[in-house]
Amino acid sequence: MSTRFDVGNYVGEGVGRRTHATEDPLEEARRLYREKGISYTLWWFIREIWARRRHAVKFEDLFRLHQYIAGARSKNSTRKALKRLEEYGLIENLGDGYYKPLIMDQAIVEGSIDFSRIRTRDQVLRNRKDAVETSMQLKDMPRELMPVVKEAQKLIERGDKWKAVDLIAHTLLPIRKTGVLIARKDDLFLYYERKTDKMHMIRSWRLTALLDFLGIKDEVLVAHRHSEADGIIRKLFGSHDNARRLHYLLKERGWFEYPAENYFYRIFENPMTHDWWISVYKLNRETDRMEEDLRVEVGRSAITGIQVKAGTIVTREHIKKENEDTYFRRTKGWI
Structure with a gap:
C-alpha cells in the first residue's frame, strides 16, 4: 500500500472542491496557526493525514496549506518550517518532497518547539x-x-x-x-x-x-x-x-x-440622545457565561441605555x- 497521499482536496485550487467534511480541519489549522505558529500547524496537519489514512503528505500540499491559512508567498518559509521540524526529530522527509510524522504525541511536540520565536498571524498583524x-x-x-x-x-x-x-x-x-x-x-x-x-x-x-x-x-x-x-x-x-x-x-x-461560532451581540440605545452601541459577546464553554469581547460605540454619550436588539452572530457569509x-x-x- 502506498504511503503517499495527495491532499489537494483539502487545500488545492482546482484540484478538488472543499466539502463540509474538510471544512473543520482547515478551520482548525487556522486556529492552531494563530495560537502556535506555522511549524506546529504543519506537524499537526502531517500527523492528521497519517493518523487517518497512513499516508505521507507532499510538500506542495503543505505549501498550499501555508498559503491558505497565512497567505504565505514564498515556498522558502514553508521549507524552513519543515526543516526545523526535521531538526527537532518530529517529522521525516521520505524523499521526493513527502513527509510523515515521527512523533505523534502532542505534549512532546509542544515541548520541542521554541514558541518564543514564533511569529503568529496576530503578532504579524501587530x-x-x-x-x-x-x-x-x-x-x-x-x-x-x-x-x-x-x-x-x-x-x-x-x-x-x-x-x-x-x-x-x-x-x-x-x-x-x-x-x-x-x-x-x-x-x-x-x-x-x-x-x-x-x-x-x-x-x-x-x-x-x-x-x-x-x-x-x-x-x-x-x-x-x-x-x-x-x-x-x-x-x-x-x-x-x-x-x-x-x-x-x-x-x-x-x-x-x-472566528469560531458562539458569538452573540446586543444593541443598546440611549433614549434621550439616540446614541447607541453594540456589544459582542463570546460564550465561554468552560463557565457557560457570556463574556464581552468587543464594544462599538456610536455617539458621545453612549453610557446608559436600553437593549433594543440581540441575537447570534453568523461567522460565515451564508446562514x-x-x-x-x-x-x-x-x-x-x-x-
Whole structure:
C-alpha cells in the first residue's frame, strides 16, 4: 500500500472542491496557526493525514496549506518550517518532497518547539500596523483588486471617504447591496444583512492593512450607508451580485477567515440622545457565561441605555453552510 497521499482536496485550487467534511480541519489549522505558529500547524496537519489514512503528505500540499491559512508567498518559509521540524526529530522527509510524522504525541511536540520565536498571524498583524504605509504596496495586491483600490483612492483624494468605504464594503466584503458594514476592530469586521436580519463577523488582517494604507482609520463605519457607491460598482462590475464575487475570489486566496461560532451581540440605545452601541459577546464553554469581547460605540454619550436588539452572530457569509460552496463555484472562470 502506498504511503503517499495527495491532499489537494483539502487545500488545492482546482484540484478538488472543499466539502463540509474538510471544512473543520482547515478551520482548525487556522486556529492552531494563530495560537502556535506555522511549524506546529504543519506537524499537526502531517500527523492528521497519517493518523487517518497512513499516508505521507507532499510538500506542495503543505505549501498550499501555508498559503491558505497565512497567505504565505514564498515556498522558502514553508521549507524552513519543515526543516526545523526535521531538526527537532518530529517529522521525516521520505524523499521526493513527502513527509510523515515521527512523533505523534502532542505534549512532546509542544515541548520541542521554541514558541518564543514564533511569529503568529496576530503578532504579524501587530508588527505591521506601524509600518503598513510602507509595507502595503499596490504591487503586492492581486491584480483583480486594483480597479477597486484605484477608485477608492480617487474618492478619498476628493474627500469622499465614506463612498470609498461603501465601495469596499460591497466588493471586497460579502455584503449585499442592502447590507451595512457596521464596524471594524483590529482585523475583525462586523456587518449586518437586512435581507436576512442577521449580524455577521469576518476576519481579515489584509483588509485591515488595506484600509490603513488608504488612510481609513475609523472603527465605526456605518456612515457609509449615506454615501452609496452604486454608480461606481455598476461601472466596474455591472451589478452588485457580480461585485460580490470579488470577495469570494479573495477568500479563495486566503484573504479572509472566520472566528469560531458562539458569538452573540446586543444593541443598546440611549433614549434621550439616540446614541447607541453594540456589544459582542463570546460564550465561554468552560463557565457557560457570556463574556464581552468587543464594544462599538456610536455617539458621545453612549453610557446608559436600553437593549433594543440581540441575537447570534453568523461567522460565515451564508446562514446555510451549503451555500458557501455554491459561491465558490461561481467565481471559477469569472475574473
